[in-house]
Amino acid sequence: MDHAEITPIELLKQPFVIHSINTYTSIFVEVMAASLDLTDDQVQLLLRAMHRQATAVLKSKGVEYTDLKPALTPRSNRYEAAYIFDSSKATSWSYGSEFAMAWLPALRAAGGPTRTAILEGDIIGLPSPTIWQILDRQLVRPSGQEVPRLSSEQYYVVYFTNVSKAQLTALDQEIRSNSPAYLGFVDCSAWTPLKTSLPLPQVALRVDNKIITAEDDDGHANLRAYPFEDFKFDVVGVNEDLYSTLLDFRIDMGVPQWGASDSATALGVLSGTMRDIASMTLEISETRFDYLTSEEPGRGHGASIRKAGLAAFDRHELAAAIKKELDKSLLFNLRSVEGSKKVNGESVPAPENDALLFTVQVEFPDLDGVRQRYQVGIKYDATAHQGEVTTMFG
Structure with a gap:
C-alpha cells in the first residue's frame, strides 16, 4: 500500500517505530500546529504521516529508515563527541568548508563511524572564561598542549554521534593530521555544561556509503556544497521539513x-x-x-x-x-x-x-x-x- 492509498484511520492503527522526533530545536511542527490551529490528534496524524513519507522517500533512494537508529538515538555503549577547532587559524572566512577537509577524510577512513549524525557550528551562549574552564578540564589533547584563550564563538565544533571508543581516537588522530587548527575533542556522551552552548545545525547523516542531507524546495541537496562525492559518498536529499523534524539528532542543551x-x-x-x-x-x-x-x-x-x-x-x-x-x-x-x-x-x-x-x-x-x-x-x-x-x- 503506497502513501496515497492509506486512510488516516488506517495509518493510526498501524504499528510503528520512530527513532526520534525533533521539536526541541526544529519549529516546523509548532508553526504548522499554530498556523492551521491543529488539535493534538491532528498533530499526531501529521507526524505519523511525515514519518511514513520520510520512510518512503529514504527507501526510494536506497536507505532503510531502520538503519538510522544508531545515528539518531543515544546508546550507552557508544559516544557522542565534539571535535573542536580554532577558527582564528582558518585561512578563509569559509572555515566550515575548510575544516570539512579535515574531518571528511577522517570520516571516510577505516576508523570512522559508519552510521552517525554530523553537526557543526560555533560555540555560543556561554562566557569565554566558562568555556576556557570546561575545555581545560575536558578537552582531550596532547600532553602539555594549552587551550588557547579565544572568544567563545571562535571555537568551532564538529559533533559526531554513535562513535566507538576506538573511533574516538581514530578520528582524533586523523583530524589532527589534517588541520593545524584542530585542538582536540570533548566526550559529550554524558551531561556536560558544554552542551548548553551547542545549538548546532546538522550537516548530514552518514549511513555506510550514503550521506543524507536536507534538500530545498527545488530538490537541491548538500546545501553547504561539501565535497562528499570526492570521498566516495553518495548524497541523498530529503525535504527540509521532513529532515529537520525526523532526521535531526537532538543535542540535549538542558533547556x-x-x-x-x-x-x-x-x-x-x-x-x-x-x-x-x-x-x-x-x-x-x-x-x-x-x-x-x-x-x-x-x-x-x-x-x-x-x-x-x-x-x-x-x-x-x-x-x-x-x-x-x-x-x-x-x-x-x-x-x-x-x-x-x-x-x-x-x-x-x-x-x-x-x-x-x-x-x-x-x-x-x-x-x-x-x-x-x-x-x-x-x-x-x-x-x-x-x-x-x-x-x-x-
Whole structure:
C-alpha cells in the first residue's frame, strides 16, 4: 500500500517505530500546529504521516529508515563527541568548508563511524572564561598542549554521534593530521555544561556509503556544497521539513521548557494527547521490580541497578529516582507494538496486549561518583498518563 492509498484511520492503527522526533530545536511542527490551529490528534496524524513519507522517500533512494537508529538515538555503549577547532587559524572566512577537509577524510577512513549524525557550528551562549574552564578540564589533547584563550564563538565544533571508543581516537588522530587548527575533542556522551552552548545545525547523516542531507524546495541537496562525492559518498536529499523534524539528532542543551515541549510532542505521537513527561506518573510493579533487580545470569538488570547505586531501593524509591531523571530526559525510540499471546503453542494476535513504548537515556553516578548512562524502557498507558519501567541497562 503506497502513501496515497492509506486512510488516516488506517495509518493510526498501524504499528510503528520512530527513532526520534525533533521539536526541541526544529519549529516546523509548532508553526504548522499554530498556523492551521491543529488539535493534538491532528498533530499526531501529521507526524505519523511525515514519518511514513520520510520512510518512503529514504527507501526510494536506497536507505532503510531502520538503519538510522544508531545515528539518531543515544546508546550507552557508544559516544557522542565534539571535535573542536580554532577558527582564528582558518585561512578563509569559509572555515566550515575548510575544516570539512579535515574531518571528511577522517570520516571516510577505516576508523570512522559508519552510521552517525554530523553537526557543526560555533560555540555560543556561554562566557569565554566558562568555556576556557570546561575545555581545560575536558578537552582531550596532547600532553602539555594549552587551550588557547579565544572568544567563545571562535571555537568551532564538529559533533559526531554513535562513535566507538576506538573511533574516538581514530578520528582524533586523523583530524589532527589534517588541520593545524584542530585542538582536540570533548566526550559529550554524558551531561556536560558544554552542551548548553551547542545549538548546532546538522550537516548530514552518514549511513555506510550514503550521506543524507536536507534538500530545498527545488530538490537541491548538500546545501553547504561539501565535497562528499570526492570521498566516495553518495548524497541523498530529503525535504527540509521532513529532515529537520525526523532526521535531526537532538543535542540535549538542558533547556527545561524546550524539553517539556519536546516530550509532550513525543507522547502526543503515541497517544494523540500532548502532555509532557514531567506530569506523567511512573510505577514499577512487584513482578517487574523482581526482574529489574535480578542478578541471575541471563535474566534481569540487577548489575545495572547496582552500578547506579540503586540496589538498596525498594520499588517505590527506585521509581522515584528514575522519574527524577526522566523529567530531564529526551524521548527516543517511540513505538507501537501489536500484542500477541501463545495459544496451543502458537503465537496469535492479542489486541489486549498492544503496547506503547519509548526509551530515555538517564544518568546516575557510580560508586566512584562518575556519572554513567543507562537506557530505560518505558511502557506508556495513555489513558492514565502513566509509565511503567520495563528495562534499565547500561
